[in-house]
Amino acid sequence: MKLKKIIIAVTLTAGLVLAFAGCATSPTIQAGPNQVPNQVLTNGIKVTSTNMTRIGSILNGIATVTNLSSATQTVYYKFVWYDANGTAYNDQNPWTPLQIQAGFSQTVSQAATTPNAISFNVMLSAKAN
Amino acid sequence: MKKALIIVAAVAALGTVVFLGGCTSAPTVQYTDSTAVDALSTNFSSTDLQMTTSSMVNSLVTSPMITNAYKQNGGPMIIYVDNIKNNTDQHIDAGMLSDSITSQILNSGLFQLVDMNAMAAAKKQLDFQAYSGMVDQSKAIQLGTMTGAQYMVYGNIGTMNASNGSQSSVFYQITMSMMDLKSGLIVWQNTKQIRKVSN
Numbered sequence: 001m002k003l004k005k006i007i008i009a010v011t012l013t014a015g016l017v018l019a020f021a022g023c024a025t026s027p028t029i030q031a032g033p034n035q036v037p038n039q040v041l042t043n044g045i046k047v048t049s050t051n052m053t054r055i056g057s058i059l060n061g062i063a064t065v066t067n068l069s070s071a072t073q074t075v076y077y078k079f080v081w082y083d084a085n086g087t088a089y090n091d092q093n094p095w096t097p098l099q100i101q102a103g104f105s106q107t108v109s110q111a112a113t114t115p116n117a118i119s120f121n122v123m124l125s126a127k128a129n
Numbered sequence: 130m131k132k133a134l135i136i137v138a139a140v141a142a143l144g145t146v147v148f149l150g151g152c153t154s155a156p157t158v159q160y161t162d163s164t165a166v167d168a169l170s171t172n173f174s175s176t177d178l179q180m181t182t183s184s185m186v187n188s189l190v191t192s193p194m195i196t197n198a199y200k201q202n203g204g205p206m207i208i209y210v211d212n213i214k215n216n217t218d219q220h221i222d223a224g225m226l227s228d229s230i231t232s233q234i235l236n237s238g239l240f241q242l243v244d245m246n247a248m249a250a251a252k253k254q255l256d257f258q259a260y261s262g263m264v265d266q267s268k269a270i271q272l273g274t275m276t277g278a279q280y281m282v283y284g285n286i287g288t289m290n291a292s293n294g295s296q297s298s299v300f301y302q303i304t305m306s307m308m309d310l311k312s313g314l315i316v317w318q319n320t321k322q323i324r325k326v327s328n
Contacts, residue, residue, distance in 0.1 A: 056196035058237060076166060092229075094164045094179030111187045113233045128166035 029124045031063060041126040044069025048105060050122065055111070061120040062109040067100040074099050076125045079110040081117040089114065095129045171299040171325040173221045173286075178229060181303050181321045186233040188319035189307070195239065195317055202279075205241045208234075208307070209278035214285040217301070221286060230282075230305075243278045280316070281308045298326045 026039045033052040040046045049064040061081075067073050076095045080088050093110065100106050112120065167174040189195060198206060210231050213223040234240050258269040284305035291298045300322065307317040 055191045056199060057239070058190045060191055078164065092164060092179065092233075093183055094176055095162075095166050096176075096180055096183070097166065109187070110183065111191045113186055113190065114236045115238045128168065129162060129164075 027126055030121050031124075032121050033061065033119060040068060041075065041124060043073045043075065043126040045073055045075045045100065045124060045126065047122070047124060052120065057115045059112045059117050059120070060109055061112070061122060062107060063122045064105050064107050065098065065100060065124065066105040067102055070102050072099060072101050076128055077108055078123045078125075080121050080123065081112040081114070082119045082121070083114075083116045084118050089117075095125065097128070168325075171297065171327045173217070173219055173301060177301065177323050177325075178226055180323065181226060182229040182233060184321040185230050185303075185305050185319055186237070189234060189317055190237045190239060192317045195307075198316060199239050205239060206280055207243060207276055207278050208240045208280045208282055209243045209245055211245075211281055211283040213283070213303075213305070216285055217288040218290075219288070223286065226286075226303075227284075241276075243276070279310060281310055282306070283308070296326065296328055298324060300324045 024039050025042050027042055029037055029039050029041055029045075029047055031037055031047040031050050033050055036047050036050055044067060046066050046068055047063055048066045051062045053060045053062065059081075061079055063077070065075060065077070067075075075098050077098055078095045079093050082088055096108075098106060098108060108122070110120075163175070164179060165176075167176045195206075210227050213227050215221045215223045231242060235242055255270060255272055258264045259272055282305060284303065286301065286303045288302075289300040291300075301324075303321045303323075305319055306315050308314070309316050
């Protein structure tokens with residue numbers, strides 16, 4: 001009987017953990033090309049898609065950011081580009097404020113300023129860094 | 130009695146010095162992320178400079194006109210970056226903005242740069258090599274071999290200020306253009322607008 005109670009308690013706890021993990025909130029989010037994390041910022045902002053296109057010899061990173069909350073929110077984003085060795089450069093890219101109205105999505109993009117770039121990460125933060 | 134007063138006065142003075150000394154704290158200095166958001170005032174800040182640079186470089190290197198011009202040129206285009214005019218009532222080091230943009234567009238591999246700001250010093254060195262009689266002419270750089278710019282990049286910053294007593298706002302507009310020096314045509318132009326409000 002006691003074992004049954006323990007099993008029920010463990011199952012319920014695991015279920016709750018999984019349920020929260022599905023919509024986990026986080027102060028920062030990082031997304032890469034076609035790698036969209038299942039996380040929501042503490043102010044209700046989520047990355048809904050990412051993409052990478054080539055314009056001439058330059059790669060262009062694109063991310064769609066959605067405001068799931070019921071109020072206008074400001075989010076801060078920053079692109080970081082990586083070369084084939086995984087070395088990050090272009091680290092002078094600023095944390096850029098972006099205001100999104102409730103329920104709306106906006107697309108942000110940035111070009112790699114070097115032809116050596118092969119991948120990017122876009123970082124989002126609910127607070128100014 | 131007099132001696133006791135002197136001792137009391139001396140102890141009081143020493144106590145005051147120690148007390149005030151204890152209140153004085155050295156200013157703390159720490160390094161922070163240079164790309165962090167700087168929203169201390171409505172003045173043109175490091176964040177504004179970095180956002181403007183990012184926007185301009187982004188627009189330039191992804192412009193279809195520039196991509197086509199690069200293809201037609203068969204390699205990097207030679208550009209000259211003129212000073213960015215500051216039409217605001219603020220002291221903005223426009224040289225920092227043009228340096229920042231120049232650094233990033235050079236890294237793109239689409240452009241090579243002619244630096245007119247360093248030309249006077251370069252000419253002095255070339256004159257020295259050619260005319261001083263002190264340089265082995267077989268190793269001296271010959272005059273008249275420099276490459277001329279094909280394109281000129283230039284721009285300006287302007288502001289509009291508004292205030293109602295308790296609230297003030299500053300609207301910045303930064304416009305940059307690239308001119309084909311052969312045809313005189315503008316082949317690229319971009320405008321970055323920033324609005325800052327202070328309560």
